[in-house]
Amino acid sequence: MAGYAVTVKIRCSSPPPEGHGYQDRTDWWHHILTIPSPRVVVAQDVDSRPGTGAFLGEVHCNILLALGCVGAITNGAVRDLSAVESMRFQLFAGSVSVSHAYSHIVSIGGEVEIGGLKIQPGDLIHGDEHGILSVPKSIAAEIPAAAAKIIEQEKRLIALCRSGDFTLERLRAAVKEKP
Numbered sequence: 001m002a003g004y005a006v007t008v009k010i011r012c013s014s015p016p017p018e019g020h021g022y023q024d025r026t027d028w029w030h031h032i033l034t035i036p037s038p039r040v041v042v043a044q045d046v047d048s049r050p051g052t053g054a055f056l057g058e059v060h061c062n063i064l065l066a067l068g069c070v071g072a073i074t075n076g077a078v079r080d081l082s083a084v085e086s087m088r089f090q091l092f093a094g095s096v097s098v099s100h101a102y103s104h105i106v107s108i109g110g111e112v113e114i115g116g117l118k119i120q121p122g123d124l125i126h127g128d129e130h131g132i133l134s135v136p137k138s139i140a141a142e143i144p145a146a147a148a149k150i151i152e153q154e155k156r157l158i159a160l161c162r163s164g165d166f167t168l169e170r171l172r173a174a175v176k177e178k179p
Contacts (some may be wrong), residue, residue: 054097072091156177
């Protein structure tokens with residue numbers, strides 16, 4: 001998953017100051033559209049114990065998908081995993097919850113923090129099975145070529161290790177080769 005961060009802070013452990021929950025804050029959908037696509041929602045659960053309830057589930061993820069989002073990241077909880085998986089919408093979360101609880105938006109935009117990673121609106125975010133990271137835009141265009149070189153070097157090392165010609169000397173020489 002790769003996209004530009006749309007940031008929001010949420011709370012799930014107590015009712016919102018007014019209204020009933022996330023359904024009352026549709027104003028943030030306009031904010032989503034101010035960020036270039038593809039978009040990744042980054043929702044920081046600011047509860048003292050994140051994950052009491054799930055802000056992101058089947059309905060919300062369908063809305064986000066329709067708004068050009070490819071995934072979402074939260075230190076809180078998510079729900080409806082099989083339904084969201086079938087949509088091919090990417091979720092990265094701290095936990096899974098059976099309930100929305102009192103999920104509601106506290107603030108839209110601004111810096112959020114997930115797992116120690118500080119993220120600003122518009123930051124380029126990458127996520128895969130190993131986790132998430134923020135990619136400096138200044139080097140983003142260089143990444144595909146650099147990744148291709150690393151992948152080629154790794155293929156050569158693995159092939160050597162699996163070959164009948166493997167020796168420690170060949171391994172040492174192969175490791176020293178520039179990708």
